[in-house]
Amino acid sequence: MENNYNELIINICLVILGILLVLFSDQWVDPTYMPGISPSMFPKLAGFGMIITAGGYIIKNIKYWIKNTNESTRKISKNNTQYILLIMGVFLLYYFLVILIGFILATIISLFIYLRFNDEKKLLKLTITSIFTPLILYFIFQNIMKVQLPIGLLFN
Amino acid sequence: MAQNILQGLILFISPINFFVIFIGGLLGLVVGSLPGLTATMAIALLSPFTFGMGSVTGICFLLGLYTSAIFAGSVTAILVRTPGTPASAATVIDGYPLTQKGQGGKALKMSAFASLIGGLISALFLMFISPLLANVALKFGPAEYFGLAVFGLTIIISVSGKSILKGLSMGFLGLFLSTIGMDYISGTERFTFGIVTLSEGISLIPVLIGVFALSEILMTSSRNKSDIIKVDPIKNIRLSLKEIKGVLVSIFRSGLLGSFIGSIPGAGAAIAAFVGYNEAKRTSKNSSLFGTGLLEGVAASEAANNAVTGSSLVPMITLGIPGSTASAVLMSTFLIHGLQPGPLMFKFHYDVIWAIFIGFTVANISMFVLGWFGVPIFVRILKIPRHILNAIILALCVIGSYSVSNSMFGVLTMILSGIVGYLLRKNNYPIIPIVLALVLGPIAERGLRKAIITSQGDWSIFITHPISAITLLLSAISIIISIKRVGFFSKAKSKIKE
Numbered sequence: 001m002e003n004n005y006n007e008l009i010i011n012i013c014l015v016i017l018g019i020l021l022v023l024f025s026d027q028w029v030d031p032t033y034m035p036g037i038s039p040s041m042f043p044k045l046a047g048f049g050m051i052i053t054a055g056g057y058i059i060k061n062i063k064y065w066i067k068n069t070n071e072s073t074r075k076i077s078k079n080n081t082q083y084i085l086l087i088m089g090v091f092l093l094y095y096f097l098v099i100l101i102g103f104i105l106a107t108i109i110s111l112f113i114y115l116r117f118n119d120e121k122k123l124l125k126l127t128i129t130s131i132f133t134p135l136i137l138y139f140i141f142q143n144i145m146k147v148q149l150p151i152g153l154l155f156n
Numbered sequence: 157m158a159q160n161i162l163q164g165l166i167l168f169i170s171p172i173n174f175f176v177i178f179i180g181g182l183l184g185l186v187v188g189s190l191p192g193l194t195a196t197m198a199i200a201l202l203s204p205f206t207f208g209m210g211s212v213t214g215i216c217f218l219l220g221l222y223t224s225a226i227f228a229g230s231v232t233a234i235l236v237r238t239p240g241t242p243a244s245a246a247t248v249i250d251g252y253p254l255t256q257k258g259q260g261g262k263a264l265k266m267s268a269f270a271s272l273i274g275g276l277i278s279a280l281f282l283m284f285i286s287p288l289l290a291n292v293a294l295k296f297g298p299a300e301y302f303g304l305a306v307f308g309l310t311i312i313i314s315v316s317g318k319s320i321l322k323g324l325s326m327g328f329l330g331l332f333l334s335t336i337g338m339d340y341i342s343g344t345e346r347f348t349f350g351i352v353t354l355s356e357g358i359s360l361i362p363v364l365i366g367v368f369a370l371s372e373i374l375m376t377s378s379r380n381k382s383d384i385i386k387v388d389p390i391k392n393i394r395l396s397l398k399e400i401k402g403v404l405v406s407i408f409r410s411g412l413l414g415s416f417i418g419s420i421p422g423a424g425a426a427i428a429a430f431v432g433y434n435e436a437k438r439t440s441k442n443s444s445l446f447g448t449g450l451l452e453g454v455a456a457s458e459a460a461n462n463a464v465t466g467s468s469l470v471p472m473i474t475l476g477i478p479g480s481t482a483s484a485v486l487m488s489t490f491l492i493h494g495l496q497p498g499p500l501m502f503k504f505h506y507d508v509i510w511a512i513f514i515g516f517t518v519a520n521i522s523m524f525v526l527g528w529f530g531v532p533i534f535v536r537i538l539k540i541p542r543h544i545l546n547a548i549i550l551a552l553c554v555i556g557s558y559s560v561s562n563s564m565f566g567v568l569t570m571i572l573s574g575i576v577g578y579l580l581r582k583n584n585y586p587i588i589p590i591v592l593a594l595v596l597g598p599i600a601e602r603g604l605r606k607a608i609i610t611s612q613g614d615w616s617i618f619i620t621h622p623i624s625a626i627t628l629l630l631s632a633i634s635i636i637i638s639i640k641r642v643g644f645f646s647k648a649k650s651k652i653k654e
Contacts, residue, residue: 024347028342039346041604050328057322084374088374111550129548141559
């Protein structure tokens, strides 16, 4: 039931995105002077498509949502949401750490944090996974597959 | 012709050729299963190793690598919901639910078997009707590509589940994402906002890794540990003869479809896999069960995507025009070994050509042997505790996204795709339509606009060109059948969980 509220939000976002696409696409001039095949054609098609389908979904379900949504259905497990937001934060932290300190160190730190968030308490497992995973992957990709991995701005 | 085959056989039969095909197959398994590393990349990286080999030996090594890499994408697609190659994106739909039911090993064996049959069908195409296929492929102009892309896009309705409106809105979202970057025809920069990296557009592989793998890490992280079904992955890996018999028709049909689509330059294994999957779903007695973990779904997509491997060589060998990025790299290896692909190859190097055809057939058999007997090893991945497996997958996702263009932008794309993919999946929005539109949108747009330019504004080009007219008609029929089957404006919420 909590999905009703979330679905409404998602569909409204899609409609807004569709409107922005249609308005924003007008700036691209048709270089061939042939109507309908300018660079704005497909963005406008995508925009109108989103407006019609997402808008249609809202109209189709609005009565159902109003009838079936009450305060209790809006309660989302706060603990779960916080946990998911933390995990997303770990992903973004990983991204910035790779840029700063390179793949190996960033992976060691990020995997350690991720595993701790997942209640991994055994130090041996934590250490082996967070240290050996990046080292083995680095060896395989850098030395065997010849894929250059980032070394980080601090060490560059 | 019999004499040519015999001479090719004499040239091919040598222990070293079998050995290199096997080694190539092993390497292909490793590379193909790692997200972000494509078969093309593997061929490009390892082709220098063939310089010291004979022409037949060197090319057979790369063919062994190629066929196994395409199959291996299904290993991670089925076991951990991470397609190793874009060609395996369709395999996730039914492959991963099978793993969740404890039948991951069975799904892998079916994938190996279907890939073998698909590969052998394309080998037959390559050997016996490549000149005919090449002539048909040459007739494909912009209008025909548009028709093919539209036909592929109609699959969106089929994979939308019970809510077509949700699926279509995701398809249009994917279409928007496919327009980001420099316009192919006019050079206009669309939705780049001055960011140079966006000029190249949104890369497919980081999006695939994000929406499949990263979103799955978030989904399994968010689920209560008691919700995760614990099944013994090694217990149920036997594939019965009855199960194989039940999917043979789908496999052969997908193999034929994949062989035909693969011979069209630029079409790609991903399109073939989705078309094969969709046709199997459309004609199956159990079509409503597709997406919930059906062996037929895995078989259809894998047969189609491996069928592309042989037929993508058709335009390259017969006309000297590479049909795919992988065949373009293979073509360079041909040239290095003193073989000029094209019509004269059949005249001056017929024994070498036939040796390569036989080598390709053996490569498919080697891929099957490695895949089939490797299943008990592959499924042991599932014995690793989920959170540790997620941690390893997370590191692989970063490498895979980075290695596409050696840029952290790919990693950022992957993370954002993963977050958006998680939010959509949590609210029962299908994400396959986004992937489909991202793959087919550019082909449809270029085809449409180039067709109109060449016809100087005459839209009847799509009807006057027979292939285009037929594919558009098939698209309309496909839409009507899919809508009728699902029921448009269905009030039931989508129950298909991805």
